[in-house]
Amino acid sequence: MIIIRRIALLLLLGLCIPLKAQIEDPAVHTAILIDVFRDIEVGFNRGDVSEFSKYLDSRTYLSLSNGISGFYSSNQSFYILKDFLKDFSAFNFRFTNKAELPPSPFGSGLLRFNFRGVRKSSLVFISLKRDDEGWKISQITIN
Amino acid sequence: MQFKKLFRGSNKYFSIFGLSILLVIIAGIISPIAEDIVEKSWEDKLENETKSIESQAYLVFKNIEQNLINTKNELIANLKKDFGKSKSATYLFDRINKESNKNYITEIFNSEFMLKTWNHSTVFDSSKLKDEFHFYGESFFSDRDLVVYLSVKDTFSLGSDSFIIVQSVPIEKKYFIGNTYYNKLSIKNKLENNFDTQFKINFSHNAKPSMDGREYSASITNNFGNKIGQFTFRKPTRDYSLIETGNFFTALQSLLLLNGIVFLAFGFRKDFLAVENNFYKFLLISFYLIVFRVLIFMLGIPSEFLSGKLVSAGYFSSTFGYGIVKSPIEFFITAVIFFLITYKALNYSINSIGKSNFKTIYRILIAAFFVILFLIALRSFGASIRSVIFDSSLRYFKDPDLLPNSPMALMQLSVLIFSFSVLIGCISFLIVIINQFRKNNKLSKLYFVLLFIGLQILGEVYDLTQVSPQGTPLIRILFITLTFLITYRILFVKHDNLNFIFTAFAASFFAIIIMNHYNLQLEKESIKYTALELTWPNENWLDFIVLETLSVAAEEKDKLITNSNNKNNYSAKAFNIWGNSLLQKESVNSEVVFIDSSGNVLGEFTYGFPKKYKENWNVSELNYNGLYTFERIIGGNQKVKKGVLPVHDYGLEAKFICVSVMYDINSLLFSEVPEFISTRRAIVDSTLNINSLKIFEFKNGELISSFGDYTLSDSEIDSLVNVNFSADGSAWITAAFNDELHYIYLVNAVRENSEKILAVALKEKDVSWNLYDFFKVFFVHSIYIILGIVFVSIVYLAKQRAFKYSFRSKLLAAFLFISIIPLFLLAAYIRDLTEDKNDEAIIYKLKKRADRAGKYFDTYLSSSTINPETVYKKAVYDLGINFTLFDGREMVYSTDSEYYEIELLSRRLNPVVYNQMMNKGYNESIVKENVDNFYYNSFYTRVNILDKEFILNVNDAFNSILLPMSETEVDIFLFGSYSLAGLLIIIFSTVLANQISSPIRKLTQATNSVAHGDLDIQLEEPTRGEVKDLITGFNMMVNELKRSQAELAKAERETAWKEMAKQVAHEIKNPLTPMKLSVQQLIIAKKDGSDKFDHIFEKVTETVIKQIESLKNIASEFSSFARMPGLKVELFDLLPLVNESVNLFNEESVEFKIEKNIDSVKIEADRDQLKRSLINLIRNSLQANSSSIKVDIKSIDEFVIINISDNGKGVDPANSDKIFEDNFTTKEKGMGLGLSMTKRYLENLGGEISLVKSSVSGTTFQIKIPISV
DSSP states (O other): OOOHHHHHHHHHHHHHHHHHHHSSSSHHHHHHHHHHHHHHHHHHHHTTTTTGGGGGEEEEEEEOTTSOEEEEHHHHHHHHHHHHHHHHTTEEEEEEEEEEEESEEEEEEEEEEETTEEEEEEEEEEEEEEEEEEEEEEEEEEE | HHHHTSTTTTTHHHHHHHHHHHHHHHHHHHHHHHHHHHHHTTHHHHHHHHHHHHHHHHHHHHHHHHHHHHHHHHHHHHHHBTTTOOOOOOOHHHHHTTTGGSSSEEEETTTSEEEEOOOOOOOHHHHHHHHHOOOOTTTEEEOOOSSSEEEEEEEEEEETTEEEEEEEEEEOOOOOOSSTTTTBHHHHHHHHHHTTTOOEEETTTTTTOOOTEEEEEEEEEEEOOOOEEEEEEOOOOHHHHHHHHHHHHHHHHHHHHHHHHHHHHTTTTTHHHHHOOOHHHHHHHHHHHHHHHHHHHHHTTTTTTTSGGOOTTBBBOOOOOTTTTTSSSHHHHHHHHHHHHHHHHHHHHTTTTOOOOOOOOHHHHHHHHHHHHHHHHHHHHHHHHHHHOOOOOOOTTOOOOOSHHHHHHHHHHHHHHHHHHHHHHHHHHHHHHHHHHHEEEEEEEEHHHHHHHHHHHHHHHHHHSSSSOSOOOOHHHHHHHHHHHHIIIIIIIISHHHHHHHHHHHHHHHHHHHHHHHHHHHHHHHHHHHHHHHHHOHHHHHHHHHHHHHHHHHHHHHHOOOOOOTOHHHHHHHHHHHTSSHHHHHHTTEEEEEETTOEEEEEEEEOOOGGGGGOOOOGGGSSSSSSSEOOOOOOOOEEEEEEEEEETTTTTTTEEEEEEEEEOOOGGGOOTTTTOOOOOTSSSOTSSSSSGEEEEEEETTTTEEEEESSSHHHHHHHHHHHHHHOOTTTTEEEEETTTTTEEEEEEEEOOOOOOOEEEEEEGGGSSSOOHHHHHHHHHHOOOOOOOOHHHHHHHHHHHTTOOOOHHHHHHHHHHHHHHHHHHHHHHHHHHHHHHHHHHHHHHHHHHHHHHHHHHHHHHSSSSOOHHHHHHHHHHHHOOOOOEEETTTTTTEEEHHHHHHTTTTTTTTOOOOHIIIIIIIIOOOEEEEEEETTEEEEEEEEEETTTTTTEEEETTTTTTTOOOOSSSSHHHHHHHHHHHHHHHHHHHHHHHHHHHHHHHHHHHHHHHHHHHHTTTTTTOOOOOSSHHHHHHHHHHHHHHHHHHHHHHHHHHHHHHHHHHHHHHHHHHHHHHHHHHHHHHHHHHHHHHOOOOOOOHHHHHHHHHHHHHHHHHHHHHHHHHHHTSOOOOOEEEEHHHHHHHHHHTTTTTSSSSSEEEEEOOOOOOEOOOOHHHHHHHHOOOEEEOOOEEEEEEEEEETEEEEEEEEEOOSSOOTTTTTTTSSSOOOOOOSOOOSSSHHHHHHHEEEEHHHEOOOOETTTTHHHHHEEEEEO
16 A cells, blocks of 8 residues: 555656756746736735635744734634734735745735725735745735 | 413423524614615714714823822822921922822922922923923823823922922823833723724824814813814724624624524423434434534634634634634634533443444444544544644743743643543544443453554554654554553443543643644754745845835824924934834844934934944935935945935935844844843744754855854864755754754755855754653643533532532541642742842842942042043943943933933933932942833942942843743742642542541431431441441441331330220220110010011111111221321422432442433422332342442333342342232341332332342342323
């Protein structure tokens, strides 16, 4: 059983090698990063974290204007951001500054939200980092 | 009447459910109508709400003002009243420093505006008071750089002296520090929270009303009717009000639905209890609990109704079950529901012992299924605890506080409940498995052992098939072993409440070791994350921080530059900018500087920003056209990100706000930043204690910077830079530094043609299992377990209505009182003593430092012409001592002057110190001082510098004092040792109280039994002592009573028979006489041949028949008289009577179990007779050497059936037909009346008793009694 699974894993790994080689191309990276940032933008615009939750790293640094600050697991980050976007009724977000190139891609922009019936805005900073599974969100700062 | 019927009996629950659903629908219908009403009447509503907010917000100010004026008036009145009585030279000082005045700042000046006395912070000095234009007695805002006060000034006279008093109360702090010491104070926040809208407060009398139509401005007028400020708030919006209305109805519907679900369960309770099959019962209750949990989760209960830490995903959150454990409170509720299900599973599995009669193949399949379930449960347990560690920001083993905070306490409770549930779930699986393999219908110990070995092997095999097995093999082996041990006790020793206590402690043990296992894994992973974070600081983020800080400053720039005179405290303004920006929140090395158009620094605030990197600003290079950022390379390779915001004071003179941030490994600890201002060190993963890390940075093979208390040797540097990195440029190695093994994670990154290696090391023992961590959590769990035991005992006693102030409880209370109280007193004494000793040690060390500083000044300033300030600065470097000098009451020099400059520390001498040293002539003064909630020790002494006397202050806020044991460490030590002692005392006290009171309790129970007619009772006699005499006496007394009762009964019977015989003779004689006379008359008539013979015959026979009838009546009456005594029949609930009967045997060493499918059942019977019958049956079981007696009460059709089963030696089959006969007994001292009388009694009631089962393994008697309709 284990042997079969290990063989399957080896085969899968073999299949991944050409893919990985392909990913090393900067243009491919940029294309992926464009998608990541678009998903994040869509997620914040809709107030829907699930749009970009797959990019949350197992240790994501969050610093939010509601006092949340620290490193959180992807599970925690998902609910923290979900609660935040719900409480602050986010309705518009756009990256005003982006670097979609390795090694330190980041984006910053303005998040508009409705808090207690009052429209406000916060500066947002999001940085990405690369791990074995692709590009992950390493930090989200909303202040 | 029909309506009332709906709310009677079990109907009421369905009616309430129906009503709840109806209300949900009505709320759904009303909601849009209410929203429509809000929309249509919006203009009126808006006006009303705006006016309401205005008046209430105004009232908030007026209340503060009124309290301020009242306190000031009271203070003046008291000063005048007591003046003359006191001869003290410090009369004014003593009065204003009273506890009652501690929330107010009082400053008293003489008529020349010279400060006479004060209590704490500084609000006014002479010049500020002179500039103050308000009338005496009139309130006004004192807008200072860090705090806004509401003040009132007044005058008063004492004797011939006139004084000016200024009383102030702080209402708004402008600065913010994100640490635990910061004491938030904001009237703006208070108003925003009260009225759920945004507020702006202008503390100026010439504030202009807002021109924004969405806002409403109102003046704040003082007690003289003069405007002193203005508050502006956002008017309520229609959209928000509509959302709120909708939310209100949604919440209402959720609560109504919850109410309905709960009552629906009560409605089906009777049907549920009537279900005969225990398996279906278990399935039903589990189904209901799961549905209930899912429904309340979907309704948002309690998360949507609560706020705060317990519902915050920031503390714990898992995506398991679509978020059913997304916060500490949700996890707790899920754990409780899980516990209820597993508890029912355990009950079901125990009850089904011996009842599985499937074919062998099915039994094997069932067993295999539960073996798999057991292994899955074990793995899920590990995975869940892993989530508790990895998906939580709570550091269970690193919490510095002795008592956990609310989320930590709830998480630890939830983990304990969850682990307990897993254990009892696994135990129930084992019981089900072993129940499938019975030998001669009995559980087999051999099969049990075989199952244990088999499961250990299968556990290993199962882990081998897993990609990432949970926990460790040792944990798995221990888990299986302990669950088997507890199961063994349940099945083969005794099933009692002790099993639950063992399981609870086992659950705590497993939860903690698995938590610790994953915590160590997390900490190890964190070394890696820290290294990756530190490898290349995110420069874009630093740019963002600079930009954000300047944006904050730009929004507030009108307030920052108010006029062109020099009274602006730019350092305080820089501090406010820092505090309200990401600089403070992200705790980065930074500075905020104000410079003028000539490049002069007007004021600044620095946070961990090395002085060597400070910029000499060249104004000609600065851009006047708006906010911009740039970077500087300093010191060879250090990047500093900078930003500049030009600002103008009314367009006249340009000034600049300049922000610099940098990232420096050497400054990670911010050692030069005092504790009261230190914020989170966000750059390093909070999982790790940064103080325990060693970080080394290499560039092109050379060590360029390091952090930590270790210096690498050349060979160590070589070995670190030459490690074999993996393809992704990282490496895990272990190495010894100072003979201590370290885990080291290295990252090798090549960028911009340079190779950079970063190594993060942590001692191996810091990421190893240790007992201290284990016990820290175990004690918290122990407290929960003890509370659980107490709670269950109280519930049990309340249910049994057995609350009484017993001899045992008195003894226990006495033991605990005389042992726990001294223990607590001793702990408090030791804590106080340690605190005092610590304070003494601190003061001693501060004093030594002050002496050294004083001598240093003497040495360098007495015989030279060096500028004193130069000597002071040199002293800091030479002595490593931070100090402050006061000339009179004013601060003249401080090594930490920036905190005085920003006015976080008062430049004015502590009034207590001033009073002691200036007024009372003390040479030294020791006081506790504070910044918000940060308290520190301060030592003041006199020093002579250049023939002038100064007061030198040295404190432990700016001087680090190392103590052998901190207060927290003392607390943990005391808590640990004294909790253990307390726990042992409770256990020993309970055992002792139990033992001492045992004979008394047995005697009480026995006396109770005797009182209820059970004279067969005999107590076991101890070997010696007074108790032996007492019990021997009791047994003799019962025997004597029994003998006397028998004799008395016999004598009574004889007397009664004699009396009856006399009566019978007497009664019989009466009819015999007329019968004799009549017969004689008939004989005479016959002899005489009387012609009236026929008439006489008729008359005589009539008389004789009459008398015979009379004799018959007499016989009937005597027969009635001789019958059994009459029954005292009444209507009552049978169940309490069964409980009472069973409770009489509480002290017997037998396990009682009562099972019932009804909550109450009414019968018509004689209570005492029935109780005697039950006692008799139970007594018979005990005398048959039973160790377990089960009373099963069921309601079937029109009868209540009571089955009394025991595991005694049983009834001899040869006697089973005779046991209900009179005078039949197999006991030495028995009379053979108990069962026969019980039979007769029950038959009189229309019921019956029968022997259902009897064998060598036990007997079951069945009693059947008609239920009263």
